């Protein structure tokens with residue numbers, strides 16, 4: 001896949017950002033390329049963001065600019081759930097926002113109010129916050145990801161953020177850290193001796209045709225799996241996320257192709273868990289998809305309003321889609337080595353297709369955490 | 380510059396005007412009853428603007444007036460303001476400026492104007508300079524929307540220009556082919572739909588066609604629109620209802636069939652005693668039962684109704700641990716893929 005390079009870089013003129021290792025990494029990675037670099041104060045950057053927002057294709061155009069700035073809010077966030085669906089009690093480090101890839105269904109299109117690619121370089125603030133918050137509850141089973149407001153590895157060739165985070169967590173094995181990606185970037189994991197015991201590399205999976213037509217500028221499923229296999233070779237464990245599962249043409253065949261490919265490159269014991277989540281969206285996202293990707297048909301289907309106010313497939317359609325993916329996986333994972341769970345599903349769905357529904361988000365989070373820890377201990 | 384143009388007043392016979400040359404036309408030929416009445420009563424007050432072109436004159440402004448004069452005064456000379464030859468871009472800009480100085484362009488005229496301007500000006504210049512002058516929001520989004528309208532079929536343009544279909548519906552049906560637009564217009568005419576319903580129906584047809592990956596005409600056919608609108612026994616309201624029901628069944632087959640089954644089974648209960656609502660069932664193993672109690676006797680009636688519910692076919696089909704859940708909905712499968 002083609003790696004992202006911005007057309008211009010804007011840097012917040014603040015010592016925490018200017019002198020940060022992140023900024024230095026990015027500037028040295030783009031050296032020799034024809035990329036303009038400018039330093040601006042906060043007010044000027046705010047004005048530039050406002051101007052960029054006025055562009056018709058602001059979301060697409062804005063990505064050409066990489067903004068290196070400081071995160072003034074919290075870095076560590078809890079993945080938001082709702083009472084009526086079971087969530088996996090996941091935490092996120094908000095280290096960057098926006099993504100150079102173009103998935104038609106990407107929620108960031110409706111969520112972000114800054115069209116630039118953003119990296120938060122005030123890494124000392126991040127570490128200070130992690131130090132003060134992560135240890136507050138010694139019993140808390142933290143699984144922490146970075147791929148919520150961006151792709152974990154999309155800018156890794158520039159910033160090496162994940163590498164720095166891995167170093168930070170290397171002497172804190174009680175925290176599980178997960179890098180979730182649709183890229184095939186592996187250098188961070190393969191270029192070092194010995195895998196980190198608390199690090200999981202995670203790849204998004206989808207039906208082969210969804211990957212071709214709806215996940216633009218991403219690595220192909222096969223490229224991701226080749227990357228995953230390299231990580232396994234380097235000693236890492238993999239997790240896979242089928243999310244969003246989309247009711248698409250020839251769903252069962254195309255999904256079976258992907259599952260077949262997974263087990264061509266990975267063995268069940270290489271995979272800690274697989275999550276399944278069906279396509280869901282807010283009305284604002286539907287409008288954006290219709291406008292930016294008029295050929296995409298993903299928003300035209302039979303949907304109901306879920307308890308989280310998002311449109312989602314009718315319950316029995318979801319059940320059918322999930323059942324098909326689970327059946328495909330089970331054909332290869334005959335000894336049930338892989339933990340399968342749902343992302344934001346009702347207890348009814350769990351009871352119909354998986355084992356008994358977890359009683360709480362913490363219970364599910366705990367199961368996944370224990371699975372990781374036991375596996376790491378066994379290595 | 381348009382303000383520097385010099386005009387000369389002339390009366391020109393109709394035959395002297397290049398009537399076939401409609402390069403500058405932004406209006407659509409239609410029924411201009413009011414303007415026609417005014418011209419026949421008081422004559423032409425605002426002269427046409429033309430410029431010398433070959434052996435005759437090319438019309439810059441006044442195509443509607445010309446249409447009317449051809450019809451009601453074919454032998455009479457036409458009052459014209461003649462300019463020196465102008466570059467085509469200036470002719471068009473002059474026509475637009477003359478029109479918007481006296482009235483608001485209808486959406487089709489605005490669309491035609493933008494489409495024609497795009498032959499001479501870049502999109503950025505049109506957005507910056509012309510859209511605000513036409514009272515259209517200065518954005519690429521609006522530019523794209525309006526330029527798409529220029530490809531509406533003739534009848535759809537007439538409906539849009541005259542306001543018989545709202546702009547939001549025009550933006551939807553422009554995605555249909557011309558013959559599908561005709562079918563759609565026949566439906567809304569036969570049903571005498573109001574503005575909101577027209578927009579909702581256009582959207583429903585478009586979304587359903589995308590859902591099934593077929594054209595809009597196919598959806599109108601599958602919904603049986605042709606036979607519904609030609610059914611003389613139905614009132615326009617009944618036709619509307621039938622068409623909406625048919626379109627919704629196509630759009631939400633699982634929901635509609637589960638609802639139909641639920642209604643059928645719920646009809647076995649007296650809704651004055653307990654009211655049953657399946658909504659929760661569409662996401663959970665739950666239905667909602669509501670009732671008020673006015674007396675002890677009333678409470679006994681409600682308890683009896685609940686007892687009947689427990690043994691009912693509705694409970695057997697829609698509640699878990701009592702014959703499975705939701706077989707009616709579950710069996711229905713996928714929507715057209």
Ligand code: SF4
Pocket residue numbers: 098099100101102103105106107108149150151182218
């Ligand atoms: S890779 Fe993830 S973050 Fe990037 S566009 Fe796709 S869905 Fe959005």
